[in-house]
Amino acid sequence: MGNLLKHTVFNxxxxxxxxxxxxxxLSIALHLxxxxxxxxxxxxVNIGVYLILWILTILRLVYFSSRVLIDITSHSNGPGFFTLVAGTCVFGSQxxxxxxxxxxxxxxxxxxIVLWLTIMYIFFTAVTIRKDKPVLSEGINGAWLIAAVATQSISVLGTLLSDRVQNGQQIILFFTLCMFLLGCMLYLNxxxxxxxxxxxxxxxxxALTPPYWINMGAVAITTLAGSTLLLHAENWPxxxxxxPFIKGFTLFFWITGTWWIPLLFxxxxxxxxxxxYSLKYDPQFWGMAFPLAMYTTSTFQLSKALQLPFLIIIPKIMVFISILAWLAIFTGMLHHLYTSYRKYRAI
Incomplete structure (x- = not known):
């Protein structure tokens, strides 16, 4: 394994x-x-990124398994592993x-679902039983809410799949309804x-890192999960x-996400x-791009689920903000990868 690849995989x-x-x-929002x-x-782009990240992740599991174990049981790094679940399910929805x-x-x-079960119970068991726990100001951050995002992403994808199966539709919808409610619980806690x-x-x-944008992103995908259930309600009595309950709860989470946006800006x-504070590229900035795109998508679907066409104006504006954010961060990532390559080639 080359020095650059080894450094990339380890870190x-x-x-x-x-x-x-x-x-x-963002792709789903643009399509809608x-x-x-x-x-x-x-x-x-997502197909390429998804495959590359899985290759790097598998290499890390094979060559640096002890490092992975330290990270997944950490209060600060552990929540990031929930992006494997959310990324997989969002890609499936796409x-x-x-x-x-x-x-x-x-x-x-x-x-x-397998990733969710594995990461959810390894992480929460580890942070519960460990003796040397950090204080709240050091241990909690917005990335913890990716646990709720991951849970809701399973609900969204499962509900989308429910009307494409011939058997077990009600079982799938029951499961996705439970995941929706579980995701709500995780967010509120x-x-x-x-x-x-x-x-x-x-x-x-x-300390105000970009993952705090997940404060809004988690309720945005919760809104999407609730809206998707409402749009498939006719499939299960x-x-x-x-x-009525799902409508009220979904609207509650949407307005919560809307409230967060001005404060976070x-x-x-x-x-x-x-x-x-420096605006140079940091992979944590993707924690800001996702909530903006998800809010755009969820608001569009909410307008359909609640039959409120006047809400469409919001995603029509937010989509351009989401595009600018994605382009800025993606460009920063490419520049970061290029400079890292040149640095290690010079060694």
Whole structure:
């Protein structure tokens, strides 16, 4: 293994599958808004990124398994592994919506469920039983909410697959409804700690990392999960009975996400412009690109699920903000990879 590849694999950011999440969410948003060519192009990008990240991840598991174990049981790095689940399921949703490839999407859904079970219980068991726990201000961050994102991504993909199977449709919808509710529970539990961290403990500007945008991204994908269930409610009588509850809960999470957006932009200005914190590329910036794209997608689907066509104006504006964010971060990533290559080639 070459020095550059070895260095890359050893130091692979645990949350790098957020690239797949952000690209998939933006591609779906563009497709729903009628920009099919760009959406298709992003699908090809996502196929390449997804395969490359899995190759690097498998190499890391093979050659640096002890490092992986340290990371996945860490309060700070462990939550990033949930991006494997969310990235896999968002990619599967992208395949269904853009190409209608339900067979491959079903395999990805199965993989997502296995990953969810593995990471969920390894991480939460490890952080529960460990003796040397960090204080709240050091141990909690926005990345913890990716646990909720991963759970909701399984709900979304499963619900999309439910009307493409001949047997077991009600079982799938029951499972995806349960995952939707479980994702809601995880968000409400974790966001309480984060909100307490924001408002009652000192928050230095260098600690306000991009994953805090998942505060909004987690409720955006929760909105999408609820909206997707509502759009498939006619397939199961129980969902019809629960429609008023799901509508209210979904709208509750959408307005929560909407509330977060101005605050997060103001905090970003405070960090990068008032304190002049560097804007150089950091893989954590994908934690900002995903929420923006997911909010665009979820608002579009919410407008259909609640039959509120006036809401369409929001995704029509937000999609351009999402594109700019994705382009800026993707360009930064390519520049970072190029400079890293030149650096190690010179050694």
């Amino acid at each position: 692979l950011f645990s949350g790098y599958f957020s690239v797949v999440m952000a690209t998939g969410a 808004l009628g920009m099919h060519s760009i959406a298709q192009g992003l699908l090809y 395949l269904i919506i853009i190409t209608e490839n339900s067979q491959l999407a079903s395999y990805l859904w199965g993989l997502g 974790i966001i309480t700690l984060i909100f307490y961290r924001f408002t009652f403990l000192e928050l230095k500007h260098d 129980l969902l019809v009975e629960l429609t 103001m905090l970003m200005i405070w960090r990068h412009f008032y304190h002049r």
